[in-house]
Amino acid sequence: MVTSAEAVVEDVKQPLKLDVRDLSIYYADTPALENVTLDVREHEIFGIIGPANAGKTSFLKTINRMDMFTSNMKVQGDIYFNGFDIRKTRNIYALRSRIGVVFPLPVGLPLTIYENVALAPRLSGVSNKAELDIMVERCLTRAALWDEVKDRLDSLGSLLSGGQQQRLTIARALSQEPDVLMLDEFSIAVDPVTTMRIEDVLKELKSEMTIILVTNLVQQARRLADRTAFFLEGKCVEIGDTEDLFTGNAKQQSTIDYIEGKFG
């Protein structure tokens, strides 16, 4: 861990977006993630790979303070967002509104498709119909859903198919215009063609926001991520340039084994 942290400090190309120091997460007394130190730079796609129970999802939940909703979840260590200690925030809602999240289980809210996407702008005070219309169309288009739903924006978002709900969830996260977009295995409920379309969008979005991509598809990380972290059994084993990791230059044997598919 120490080595990776030092490596990070050496070649800072972009300002730090997220600075995680010595983070540990426990459920009751069972550790889910231990002593993770990493940073995410502005306008990069930061990939996190690793098998199940590696602590990837817990890590994401901690960043927008979702740990508050799980009573037995305890968090130690520091997380700085734009240089600001997220635990010292006096307005947790403002923090969350800057971070978009997409979890593997899609949740279409029981509102119309239009209102699903217009909700975040409305919450931040946008009420102009024309402005909302533009936002809704743009976010749905980016999430590769617009063509399928543009004629029925008034139907319930919660009654869409699983794949459509997942894209609706992505559109909703985009409608927040977040600083950081966190995606947790978004492609589980989506077909391969749509996955490719969304991946293309993510590459474009890089210029507007920072993306943390948790994925169970090693090749997806390779296609998208600038840097990738490998999590295993609650530890951050290695962080490096994606190119290095995938060309056999990983420092840890377990990383190489995982990438080569020897376990998973």
Place this chain on the structure above:
Amino acid sequence: MFEISELNKRNQKTQKLFQILFLMMTLMLIAPVVIILGTLIYKGGAIISVDFLFTAPTDGMTAGGIFPALFGTVWLVAVALLVSVPVGVAAAIYLSEYAPDNWLTRIINLAIINLAGVPSIVHALFGVGAFVIFFKFGTSILAASLTLAIMTLPVVIVASKESLQAVPKAFREACWNMGATRWQTIRRVVLPNAVSGILTGVILEVSRTTGETAPIMFTGAAFFLPFLPQSVFDQTMALSLHLFVVSTQVPGVPDELPYGVALVLIGMVLLMNSVSIAFRMYLRGQKKW
């Protein structure tokens, strides 16, 4: 082999027998309602007319209609709802959305159970002590309605809490993720999806409030008044008390009059209950997620 199948047959017979017995018990529980309704309609149906509903009692309450009582009941129920619906829905929101699993929540739930379990006449005593005497509302619609509101509060709370809790937690978390405050989440996503369920609870409460008699006897309902109430500080007649009065307190009432009053009262109550139940079933059929 033979013995086993013989045993099976006997068991099956016993089972059939028990099933029939339990069915009979259920039917015997329900039969009285049918008989009662039938009798009320048979004996009281003839007296019910537009005149009966919209004129005042005459001849020392032995003739005429029930309009002042009907009118008063509407007043009492409306004022009671103005108090119990906001308070009850707020309590339900607290219990469903905020309350942690601790001793205070436990005590609140216990208090709700007790509020529903305290005898109606004790609620009446409370109404007299608190609203009529202490707060100096006198015997008035206000005092009677407040007493009714507190008494029927658990109906609203329980129904509202149930329909709020029927909204899956994932929807709330999705909203919180987007930076919505708890209240924004409740107002924009949870409440809109629970409001029809809350409405069924409110209809049920209207039905309960309409039928209550004891709590209003000494707090605001009068046996007979020659005028209609003008404000919430006036006394009023009420349909439920009117049934008690014409069936026990007034000599020389023709037989069909109390039957007619009872029929109107039970008709209103059962109608509202049925509407509430039908609405609930309709909602159950509506898939929203």
Place this chain on the structure above:
Amino acid sequence: MQQSSNNLPGNAFDRRTMDWYIDKLMQLLVFIGGISAIIFIIGIFVFITMEGMDFVFGRLDVAEFFTSEYWSPSDEDDPEFGILALIAGTASVTGLAMLVAIPFALGSAIYIGEFASGKKREYLKVLVELLAAIPSVVWGFIGLSIMNPLIIDVFDVPVGLNILNAGVILGLMAAPIMASIAEDALKAVPDGYREAAEAMGATRWQVIFKVVLPAAKNGLLGAVLLGVGRGFGETMAVLMATGHSVNMPTSIFDSVRALTATIAAELGETAVGSDHYGVLFTIGIFLFLITFVINLSADLIVRGVRKG
């Protein structure tokens, strides 16, 4: 929006917005709504105690109150404040009501919960719910106008307003509520229990009697207790159907008077602050405490919390 928060990262999360304050305000408001139930229940106790206090501390002889069967609180020369006969009236009517209600409530709960299915079950539940909705003053009227002549005819007694009448009426009133609570208790028994027993070759009724009923025991007891509480507290039906005469009952054809009915019948005729007024509130305190204990124990039993 986005740009400004990028430039001033810390401030954005440190600034409390209107929405933040509205959120806190609403949280406070619904909290007040939540604790209002506690406030009201305490308020009930406080206000009836306030009105009954003068009598409790001035005139009340506890031994006489509970053991004397003489009740004539408005007598100017020699008032009597014994509620034993009233307790006997309430207890006898409630007891008979439970005898009527328990088998029917349990039987229909078992039928609806374990045998009926689909539409039939829905319809029966709706009917039971409607039965529970009939106002108590209507039940009282039924006792007065339908049951009364019926009892006189069938049993050849002079008066049909008696324990039998009120007990049956009260039983019919309490049964649907008890049935739906009992059905909830049966439903709470995990299906796994039934399946395990059926896998061992038990028949349906064996499953019910040997597995489901014992497992639902606490819930069923809770249902009975709530029925008793309902019986104790019922006012209008009991006032109209018991005959309302102070009497230590010796048979179910005796007229009696209940605690609740006494308050309902006499409060209107008393002067505020008089002994008679005070003793009626004292009965109210007594009723409040009894139903409180009944509801509390029903709650504890249903939740399976053991004492000590």
